[in-house]
Amino acid sequence: MPGAEQYLKPEVIRSVARLDLRARFIVEGFLSGQHASPFHGFSVEFSEHRRYAHGDDLKDIDWQVYARTDRFYVRKYQAETNISGYLLMDLSESMDYTHRQQLTKFDYAVCLAAALAYLMIHQQDPVGLVTFDEKIRQVLPPRSRRTQLGNILATLSKLKPTGPTEIAQTLKNLGALVRHRSLMMLFSDLLTEPGPVIDTLKQMRSRGHDVIVFHILDEAEVNFPFSGQVELRDPETQQSLEVDADGMRRAYLEAVAELCGQYRQACFSAGIDYVLIDTSQPFDRALVQYLSQRKARF
Numbered sequence: 001m002p003g004a005e006q007y008l009k010p011e012v013i014r015s016v017a018r019l020d021l022r023a024r025f026i027v028e029g030f031l032s033g034q035h036a037s038p039f040h041g042f043s044v045e046f047s048e049h050r051r052y053a054h055g056d057d058l059k060d061i062d063w064q065v066y067a068r069t070d071r072f073y074v075r076k077y078q079a080e081t082n083i084s085g086y087l088l089m090d091l092s093e094s095m096d097y098t099h100r101q102q103l104t105k106f107d108y109a110v111c112l113a114a115a116l117a118y119l120m121i122h123q124q125d126p127v128g129l130v131t132f133d134e135k136i137r138q139v140l141p142p143r144s145r146r147t148q149l150g151n152i153l154a155t156l157s158k159l160k161p162t163g164p165t166e167i168a169q170t171l172k173n174l175g176a177l178v179r180h181r182s183l184m185m186l187f188s189d190l191l192t193e194p195g196p197v198i199d200t201l202k203q204m205r206s207r208g209h210d211v212i213v214f215h216i217l218d219e220a221e222v223n224f225p226f227s228g229q230v231e232l233r234d235p236e237t238q239q240s241l242e243v244d245a246d247g248m249r250r251a252y253l254e255a256v257a258e259l260c261g262q263y264r265q266a267c268f269s270a271g272i273d274y275v276l277i278d279t280s281q282p283f284d285r286a287l288v289q290y291l292s293q294r295k296a297r298f
Contacts, residue, residue: 005029008282014102019157023114026283083183084142085127087113090188092165099220101279108279109187110156121149132170133162168196181208198266205270212273219280224252
């Protein structure tokens with residue numbers, strides 16, 4: 001069996017049949033590297049002192065109290081009220097694409113969402129799930145119980161890309177439903193007109209929500225490895241177009257760079273985390289971005 005860190009690689013996780021094992025292996029692989037554990041230290045606040053006892057962590061000793069009293073006291077902490085998280089899954093038919101990778105964009109998104117759910121539940125953070133295409137299809141309200149992880153994984157494992165999607169309107173509807181400050185994690189290829197989506201993301205941010213956009217593309221969509229005459233098909237409209245790949249490569253790559261740059265700049269200016277990732281990349285890049293966003297709140 002490969003080492004735990006191997007499960008950060010999409011081509012390896014493909015061989016793991018069960019989604020719960022995929023999530024666990026991705027997280028264990030992540031934590032086996034140089035990454036700080038997310039299971040402590042982010043969401044605590046000072047509560048009170050108590051006398052030092054054998055076995056207490058020395059770094060919790062309050063040396064200012066010692067200087068005044070000549071006695072050892074340690075700081076006690078209590079958990080803050082954790083922010084609720086929502087995993088927002090785009091069911092667009094365009095997500096069901098891969099050129100040569102082991103995972104489609106949708107498979108990749110599902111594995112990443114499962115890993116994030118695993119992390120949040122183990123941090124005792126409430127996390128829920130929203131699936132959508134042209135409208136919201138399923139909603140699992142945020143919970144922090146261990147049974148919630150099973151509910152989320154069971155739902156994720158049954159999801160299938162369905163057809164056209166309406167990202168902007170769906171996010172707008174969701175923003176109207178969720179009144180309390182939450183962490184919104186969007187998983188989508190964002191292959192739609194960016195203007196309305198960006199406007200809606202900014203609205204969510206202005207309402208106090210933390211937002212992370214996981215922009216998931218296939219490796220071929222990023223690098224365009226085609227040559228000669230190729231047939232391109234729109235998975236949502238089923239329309240096909242035969243093109244000269246060599247002749248259009250430069251224009252295509254410029255268009256993709258412009259699209260991603262537009263999202264990146266708009267998200268940056270609004271205080272939204274933007275993670276562009278393709279399906280050939282290990283999962284730790286996205287996990288690091290999530291943890292950075294979470295840690296910044298405390």
